[in-house]
Amino acid sequence: MVSTPIAIIGAGPAGLMAAEVLSAAGAAVSVFERMPSPARKFLMAGRGGLNLTHGEALPRFLSRYGAAAGRLEPALAAFTPDDLRAWAEGLGEPTFVGTSGRVFPRSFKASPLLRAWLRCLAGQGVMLHTRHHWQGWDGAGRLRFATPDGDVMVAPAATLLALGGASWPRLGADGGWAALLRARGVEVHDFRPANMGVKIAWSELFRARFAGVPLKRIAVTCGSAQVRGEAVVTETGLEGGAIYAVSGPVREALAAGGATLHIDLRPDLDTTALAARLAAAPAKLSFANLLRKAAGLSPAAAGVLREAMGGTRPADAGALARLIKAAPLAVTGTGDLSRAISSAGGIAWDAVDADFQLRPVPGVFVAGEMLDWEAPTGGYLLQACLSTGRAAAGGIRARLSL
Template identity: 65%
Template sequence: MIAEPCCDSVIPHVAIIGAGPSALIAAEVLAGAGCRVSLFERMASPARKFLIAGRGGLNLTHSEVRAPFLARYGEAADWLAPMLDAFPPARLRDWAEGLGEPTFVGSSGRVFPRSFKASPLLRAWLARLDGLGVTLNRNHLWHGWSDAGALRFATPTGELEVAADAVLLALGGASWPRLGSDGGWVEILHGQGVEIAPLRPANSGARVGWSEPFRTRFAGVPLKRIALSLGPRRVRGEAMIDTAGLEGGAVYALSAALRDAIAVAGRATLLVDLRPDMREAALAARLAATRKGETLANRLRKAAGLSPVAAGLLREAGPLPGEPAALAARIKAVPLNVTEMAGLERAISTAGGITRAMVDDRLMLRARPGVFVAGEMLDWEAPTGGYLLQASFATGHAAAWGVLAHLGMPLPAPWAGKWEAGETAAPAAEETRDDG
């Protein structure tokens, strides 16, 4: 078992396993409250997924007001709501500004640092943690607990056991395992009697069986200004053709529904509207007005306004009807047969994790008192657009407060602000990623 909290004359030691955003914000809260904090990271450097997500612009959070923001978390919304209220988007933006990285709201409503990068923010953050006395132990792979209750780590110099007054697990899900989060903790916690919903890909690409000519010509080419539909759900945005199917923000927004539909039926039909800005009747009229003898390729380019990749996608769905109304209907709803979703190795985030019943209101494991959990280890998912990082920060903050309460230490002053939509401004650079 974990040792009982130390007496008031001793500074409590908290071990945090993981070094992503959930872990780092928890370390900041705990060290700021007077704890001795040790971070243990399996990789050679911290927050590697955070850095990768910021390669084309770090999407920290979103400027939506509270109700629609919370709705993005689906069934987990009521569970996460108190944590997000304690650490809402406005607080995350203030925190970033305090590290010398003011933020702005892009034209999409997403929030970015003005530097549009993750690395300056992370450097300032690690410097702050160092100033608070937080120690970062790299290349430490957690193996569970010893019989005496100490934490066991495999290190470059051999096995290490560490005692702590409290433990906070922030090991991430299982997406992008090459960056450190491979779900290896699942077996360890299963052995402790912790129920874990199966880890599944979230915000992942859709697998489509392209023809070889289409794949060869268009892999890596974006589909711009489209709309995707699955049943009653419709999302406007962009997608990217890759060798195995479709990637991109519009696909990720439907990935949970696609994943669930495939689990039931073995496949799903995704409809692509190649001209969402034009009504079907108007499109049919333009197609009917073309000159006699004009080739179909020219009709699609001139009358329908389709790019080469859009016209190629249209042909992937089978022979094209010649009658203008039927052709317009096909352009407005190109059926794609999705057979599976991209695996965890390519997914942006993870669905599943430690179920709600396994933790108390402080995010402490009921099966292992003194051990707290944060971030994607918990059973929630959200679309890209800032919602992933926001919940990671919020759960890390909440778990840190849980640790302080468990140790009997004074809690910091609660957030006194409120949810704010913020200003809308043109982005300082192209908004190219949607990973947050």
């Protein structure tokens, strides 16, 4: 049996941040990770240039978390996007704000930041144990881990669970912990994909020609949610930042009976001006050239418009302009958890106190994507993981009088 004052289960951003805070306070901390190496999803996120947080003002930043904003606000106010940037710079990784407001390390990579972070933790005495798969508690209340060398029991003074949600399970977070916590009386909401692609029944012609082609400078609407950005046509539908930003409303609409995306293919031009351009175009133009020259649509955007038309051309310039500004695409489904960037669902907020301690299991704290919140891409996911990791560490410090 291993005896350690504080056990952290999960070596992702939330767990590592808590380990940093607690070890800096003088506590002996052991981090237990199921995978052979730490922070695999963090490294995956950095493949496209690690988006750490966002540079917008905190009130608008908080609004990105929807219904969970009120519960997350204390943690996010205590460790803000500016604090995160200062923290990264303290590890030797200065940041910059991109044109979209997103914040990245100047190296544009996750690995240098992670290496510096792990060196910092090792210097503060944090012990990292990989290939330790948490199995719950034994009859004596000890943590039980399955390892290649057999079961290991751990008896900590406090435990932090930072096991992630249920997206990209091959990277380590598969949501398997939900059954263990439900058995201890913790309410856990079912996981659902978030920030995922949507499925659309493209025609064979469109799919063959445009799968993999980007749709740039569009606006996407689902219900009351609207966002400008870009998307990518896939074999089965659409993916990309603009799609991910409305994926929550799409998911809920599908659950309620049906979902339709409306794509504004010319968001920089209002309907009246667009109709005037179409009406003024030479009558001899083919429909394809009308869309290209007068409407300014790319071949992929024109293809999307044709998919929305369903073979029936609008009767006049006004009707065509309205369709270009709100091309309807029926959504038949969404990507599943195995490919979703993040997940909705998780531990109900009523099961957690203000210090991020599980009410039914005193001495056990939680942080990160285990909790039931979701946010769009753009730095909001990582920020909340780091902020709740620090907040939960603060709860442990209070409990143990560190």
